[in-house]
Amino acid sequence: MLRLYLVAALVLLFPLTLRAESYPVGVVSGISGSAQSVRILREQESLSPEVGMLIFQGDRITVTAPETTVTVDLSGRTEQLSINKASAPQHGLISVKAEQPTIISNIMHWLASMGTRKQSQQVMLVTRGQTPALVVPVFRPHEQAVTIGHQDWHVIWHGGAAPYNLRLIHSLDAAVLIQKNNLAQPSAVLEEANPTPGSYVLEVQGGGHKATQSLVVVAQSALPDMPKEIQDLKATDKLKTLLYITWLSRQDNGKWVFEAMLQAWQLSQVYPPAGSLLSSLQERADSE
C-alpha cells in the first residue's frame, strides 16, 4: 500500500518529460505589405508564407521590407504575434513554451481561482440597444421575459476582473448561440442577437467570478394584453401605455419587469412622465 502511495505521489510530482514531435504552434493569420519580402526558414528550407500556413516550433520569420507585418495566431493564446522588419530579429524565432500541466499545478490554479471568488454578489445589467445605452439592473432571483426584437443587445455588468467571457446559451440544449471571449471592458454588444422564442442563459465570467441571468424570449403575442379597464379609459394613448407598463411590471411575479423597463425607456423618449416610472422600476429592482 505504501509503495502504491509513493508511486502515485511520484507520478504527480515528477511528470515524464519526453522528446516532443514537431507540431504546429500557430498559423499565419495575416500579411500586410509586401508578401514577397517575408520568408519562413524551417529546417534548411526557405518558405514563402501565405495566410493559413502552419507555423512550427523553431521556425524563423524574416521580414526585409519596411511597413510589412506578419501576424501569427499562436495556439492557446489570445494575443497575436506581430512581426515586422524591426522586430523580426528579436521576435522572428518562434518559440512557444507549452507548459505541460500537472495535477498539482491544476489544483493550484483551481485553489487560486477559488481564492479570488468574493462573497459579494455580482450585478449584471442588460439592455436592448439604444443610444445612449439604457442601463437597467436585471440580476434578480427569478428569470425575466423579453419580447422578440431585432435590436442589438447591450450587456453591461459589474464586478469580476478582465478579461471577461460572455456567452448566450440556449437553455434547452445548452447550445452556445453567442460567445465573446477576452473582453477588456465590462460590457458587450450582441449585434442583432435576435434569438428565437425560448429560454436562454446569459453568462459572464471574469476574474474567477461567474454571473448568470435566465432570460425567456417570447413572441410579441405572448405579452399580456392591455387590460380592458385601461383600454376603456378616456385618456391619451401615451397615458394608457404608461398605465399598461405599470400594470405589466406587476404581472407574473415580476417576470415582465425588464420588458416594462424597456418599454418605459422607449416611451420616455416621447413622454417624459415615463422617465419617472423607469426610475421607480429601477429603484425597485435595485432594492430586491
Add this chain to the structure above:
Amino acid sequence: MPNRLKHLWNKVCPLGKVIEDTFPLTVLIGLISKAVNRFAPECIKMRWSELGKNKRYLLVALLLGTSSLLILSSTPLNLWMQERVEKVQDWVIAMDLGTHGDRGEASGKPEHLYAFVDIDEKTYRSWGEPFLTPRDKLACLIKTVAAAQPTLVIVDVDLARSNQDAPESDGELQKSLAELPAGPPVILVKSLRRNIDPGKSPTVKQSFLDKTVAASDRLYWGFPIFLRDDSHTIRRWKIAVCAAQDNKTVLLPSVQLLAYALQSPGPNGNLLREMTIQLQDAEGFCSNPDGGRRNSLVIGEQVFSLDEDGQENRIFYSMKPGVAPPHINDGAQARPLLVTLPAQSLFSGNVQPALNGMLHGRIVIIGASFADSFDLHETPLGSLPGSVIILNSLHSLFTYGVQHSLSWPVRVFFCVWLISLTACCFLYLGHLWGEILSWLFAIMGLPLVFLAYRQGYFVDFIIFLATIPMFKIMRKIAEKENAHHNPNKGQ
C-alpha cells in the same frame, strides 16, 4: 487543545461547526442509541456490556458508517448523492486535464492519437459565413486529410441536408467521396430528427450521399449521440439509438461505437461485422427494453450495456483545444495526444508534406467550432465543440473501456477501511485532532483517487468525507455522556 487552534480550525473548516450545531441530528442519534439500548435482546446487551469502551465506539462507528453508506446508495437519496459524486468526478477530470501521461507503452495497448481539423471562426468568416458548410471545401478537406493516411476520418458536419443553392458542390462532394483513393475508413455524421408522431423513435434523415455511402466499402454513417443530464452537461456518450427507418425500428450505432468496431482488430480485420450482427439481433430492445432478448452488446473486449443507467460510458475528458496536450511515447518519439489544425491551414499551398507527418496514424475528425454551427456544448471542462467531445469519448473508450465503477465488494471494503481509520482518529485523538487528521487522510488519499482514475475507475471518496462530520458528532455525544456519568472527573 489550545482554544486559538480550535477557533482557527472552525474558521478554516466551518462544516463541522455547522453540523455540530444541527440540533435535531444530534438528538436523533441520541434517540437511536437509547432505543437500541432499550429494545435489543438480552444476549446482545450482555455481549455489549462485556465489550470495552473503545471497541463499542468502533463497532457503533462501523455500523453507522456502513449503514449510512447503504442509505446514501439507496433511492431516492442515491440521486441526491449521485449529483455530488458527479461533481467530484468532474473535479477529478478537470484536475487531470493535460496530465495524462505515457500510458500506451506501459499498458501494452496501442494508444490512439487524435487530430481535430477545426472549421473555426476565422475559417468560417473567410468562407463568407455560409448557412451550410460549403461541400466543395469539405470535399477538399476530406481529400487532403485522407491523403495523410490517418487510421480513421470522421466528418462531423451534418450531411443530411443538400445544398439547394449550389447543387453542383453537392455533386463534387459525392464524386470526391466515391473516388477516394485507397486509405482509411471514413465515418460521415448524420443527425436524427424528431418523429412527428409523439412517443415514437426519431427518424433518420435522407441524405444526398445515401447512395454513395451504400455503394462504398469504406464510407459509413454514424450518429453523434450523447446523454445530456439535467444541468445540460454532456458527461456520457450513447452506444446506439433506436430510430425509425424504412417503416421499421432499427438500432443505429453511435459514431463512437462504429469507430471502436472499425479500429479494433477482429477476425475480418475489424469488428464491424460483429457489431452489425449484434445490433440487428438487439433490435427487439427498441420495442421492449425490459423484456428484449438482448440488452447488451459484446464486441471485442467490451460489453456495452444498452440500458446505460450507471457509470457506463462516462467520458474521461483529457483533451481540450488550447490546453497543452499530453504526449504519448510510441517508441520512437513523443507525439501529442491531440493536434488541432485550423481548417484554413489545409488550404494553404504545400501543406501536404507537413500533414503527412502530423496526421499519419491518427484518428482525425473534421468539425466546427464557430458559434453559428450551434455545436458548442457544456462539459465538465467548460464549453467544447461537439467534435472534441467525440474525440474525448473515443479516447475514453479506447483507453478505459466503458465500465468505470469499482465492484461492490471493493467499494464496501474501501469504505469500511476508511470509516475505521476515521473512527480511530476520533477515538484516540479527540474530535479536533481527529477531524484534522481525517481531512489530512482525505488529502493524502487524492493520489490514490487519481491513480484509480488513470486506470479507468472513479473512487467515491465523497462518502468518506461525509462520514467525518458524523464521527465528530459521535465523539461529542460520547464526551457528553462521559461527563454526565462522571461529573466529578476532570475537576
